[in-house]
Amino acid sequence: MSIDIDWLAFVRVFVVALIGAVVVVGAYATGLRLLVRAGRVPVVAPAEFTDAITVISPKQAARAEKAAAKAARKSPLSPGQKMLARIGAYASFALCAVAVAAGILLIVVH
Template identity: 55%
Template sequence: MIIDWGSFLSVALASLVSTCVVVGLYALATRLMAAAGRAPQVDPVEFTDAITVVTPAEAAAAAKRARKAEKKNPLTPAQKRTALVGAYACFTLCCFAVLYGIYLIVPYFHQ
């Protein structure tokens, strides 16, 4: 069995670069969402047979801190809107990159 190391290296490099691009786009989109004042915040969930992760007092304190930080945001409304559009663009590019990767992997799409 002969291994084509050049092809192996090119596939390894392509997967490494594409992974970095997808993760970088997602991180940038999340950062832009936070800059636009729409930071992702998950409400606490109570489970019937599990430990509550966040108490209601902690959730209220976190919401108060988020409102206070939003008031301190130095961006103008136009800059916030631009950051939000950029975030959606990054999420869209990330989605297309993942869909293209699935297209390349699944042979059914190549027939």
């Protein structure tokens, strides 16, 4: 009994997975960066878990929200530039979604 490994196929899968990961992470990071530049700082309310190492108090959450609002007000961009940054952010998020959907489609089809 002999087991033959197609090493070229292994390398292809590795390269495609690496490129896919770089595209998804890069598109998401670019989208977040552009969203912040557009003045839409995403503030996520902290979740309190019973087994969490650190829990954010309501006072700390309010402070973070206040800092995000202050950063949004200090944006040096004009309204047109903000709109362009927001459109770029949404396009980056769409690219991220398309890359994930293409990966799932490749897994399901092949």
